[in-house]
Amino acid sequence: MVKLGFSIGDLQFKNPVITASGTFGYGSEFDDFLDISRLGGIVVKGTTLEPREGHPYPRMAETASGMLNAVGLQNKGIDYFEKNIYPRLSEYTTNVIVNINGSCIDDYVALTERINRLEKIPAIELNISCPNVKMGGMVFGTNPVSAREVTKAVRRVCLKKLIVKLSPNVTNIVDFARIAEEEGADSISLINTLLGMSVNVRSMKPSLSTITGGLSGPAIKPVALRMVWQVANTVKIPVIGMGGIMNADDAIEFILAGASAIQVGTASFIDPLASVKILEGIESYLVTKGFSDIREITGLINRSK
Amino acid sequence: MTKRIESLKVIDNKPLKKDFFIIELESSEKLPEMKPGQFVQARVDGSKETFLRRPLSLHDVDYTNNRFKILVQVVGKGTESLSRLKTKDSLNLIYPLGNSFSLPEKGARTLLVGGGCGIAPLLYLGRYLKSHSIIPDILLGFRNSDRVLECKDYEAVGNVFLTTEDGSAGEKGFVTNHSLLGKARYDKVYCCGPEMMMKAIAGWCKKNNTDCEVSLENLMGCGIGACLCCVVNTVKGNVCTCTDGPVFNTKELIW
Structure with a gap:
């Protein structure tokens, strides 16, 4: 048996494969296809205090090896989540992480306090990197001062493990990783989507109602991998890598570059089974290579110098 | 489900006329229950430009042989790639997806309206209605006679009426101009096609107090x-x- 587990502080994950926020709904959308409890964890859809309608259609455009989205954090708000979604989520025997978003620091703090009460949620992913909202999201995550303020404020009240999800739309992502660590984050996840756009030449209009949106999919993998490598070489807390991971080899690249775990995002749209296939692929890779514990290869490329 | x-x-x-084609698929297992209006998500392999799956509606289902058909129009690289599939190739699907058309009340006077590739789900719907003893009128609109698809299958489940924009087959004009809409009264209308057409039909239904x-x-x-x-x-x-869709009662939509 190969050991696949990793931990954030004293929070154990049975394996390093987690589904990314906004790409896996609340899990139930995938119940027909796989046993979600096999996964290391799931990060549920970005949640806000109040319900949000998101942006008008069209909010998606296919691009070469990827897609742009401008969903705009459509969700039914924390009250609905607590009453109608949480009870079912708490039946999964895997770590269910809630991705939180706000328009101001008070929103983030209030959401954190609400989630503190939910016994079966062991961690919060602080989203300071959504490119699709005018207020909050990436506005916090691309300014070092506000990134520090929001992380500090949430840390002060957060009783759960705190994962800070970084935006790639910055000049030097390492600065933001340092800030998150200094302010007490337990882990860092990266990258959120890259800001992009597309124009429909037939209609001669922007493809998205918001003109710009977040690019995901294999098109962004090399950028994501570079940033994960930079951050993993900077901070001591565990790094969760994501960005265009479609298969086990992609996932292993992130792990070799220093990620303790990975998130599977857009891949689940094309193959709802992508996350479990990646998990099985990582396991058989380790067996084939003769390793007995995934930690033997975490950041391996950084050790050989 | x-x-x-x-x-x-x-x-x-x-291959059908112009850029239309019908793919018949066979499952190695017993088909799940598939309802008219439902769709499949087809994976398009072989190109970086066709990253996502393509949603395609069920055209006809044959439970006896575990087969079903999808009618597709080439509109871009994904559907172009699907058009090149050959017998014995395989096609990866997620299915069946979405809700379905609702069954009208017994004896309801029913009209199906389809435009272009939007006629695809109406065949299976017509068959379903017929099995519930409802014989619908079926109004199909095409750009011109070059694009009029075979209507034989539709004739087996209802009374078919045609329009083409240039009058080269059936009545001239859009489906909304067809004389049928001036004469007949319906209790229920089902419609699939370009958004402009669906909005026009929805408007006609509203005016005539018909469920759509x-x-x-x-x-x-x-x-x-x-x-x-x-x-x-x-x-x-x-x-x-x-x-929540792809089928919506037009009363629910904010168009």
């Missing part, structure tokens, strides 16, 4: 309600076309 991911065998890929269901063709990411990309604005707010 259980959705599945499966690679199905291509039994036939029959439409099948939307919004761009989709996942097809299973996870990405929230295919939303349509309804009286209940933004909802996913893939899970």
Whole structure:
């Protein structure tokens, strides 16, 4: 048996494969296809205090090896989540992480306090990197001062493990990783989507109602991998890598570059089974290579110098 | 209802007029229950430009042989790639997806309206209605006679009426101009086609106090309600076309 587990502080994950926020709904959308409890964890859809309608259609455009989205954090708000979604989520025997978003620091703090009460949620992913909202999201995550303020404020009240999800739309992502660590984050996840756009030449209009949106999919993998490598070489807390991971080899690249775990995002749209296939692929890779514990290869490329 | 991911065998890929074609697929297992109006998400292999699956509606289902058909029009690189599938190839699908057309009341006078590739789900719907002893009128609109698809199958389930924009087959004009709409009265209308056409039919139905269901063709990411990309604005707010639809009663839509 190969050991696949990793931990954030004293929070154990049975394996390093987690589904990314906004790409896996609340899990139930995938119940027909796989046993979600096999996964290391799931990060549920970005949640806000109040319900949000998101942006008008069209909010998606296919691009070469990827897609742009401008969903705009459509969700039914924390009250609905607590009453109608949480009870079912708490039946999964895997770590269910809630991705939180706000328009101001008070929103983030209030959401954190609400989630503190939910016994079966062991961690919060602080989203300071959504490119699709005018207020909050990436506005916090691309300014070092506000990134520090929001992380500090949430840390002060957060009783759960705190994962800070970084935006790639910055000049030097390492600065933001340092800030998150200094302010007490337990882990860092990266990258959120890259800001992009597309124009429909037939209609001669922007493809998205918001003109710009977040690019995901294999098109962004090399950028994501570079940033994960930079951050993993900077901070001591565990790094969760994501960005265009479609298969086990992609996932292993992130792990070799220093990620303790990975998130599977857009891949689940094309193959709802992508996350479990990646998990099985990582396991058989380790067996084939003769390793007995995934930690033997975490950041391996950084050790050989 | 259980959705599945499966690679199905291509039994036939029959080119129709212009850029239309019908793919017949066979499952190695017993087919799940598939309802008229439901769709499949087809994976398009072999090109970096066709990253996402393509939603395609069920055209006809043959439970006896575990086969079903999808009628497709080439509109871009994804459908172009599907048009090149050959017998014995396989096609990976997630199916069956979405809600379905509702059954009208017994004895309801029923009209199906389809435009272009939007006629695809109406055959299976017609067959379903016929099995419930409802023989619908079926009004099909095409751009010109070059694009009029074979209507034989439709004639077996209802009374077919045609329009073409240039008058080269059937009555001249759009489906909304057809003389049928001036004469007949209906209790229920089902419609699928270009958005302009569906809106016009919905308007006609509203004026005539007729219940109307439409099948939307919004761009989709996942097809299973996870990405929230295919939303349509309804009286209940933004909802996913893939899970709350693709069939909507026009009373629910904010158009």
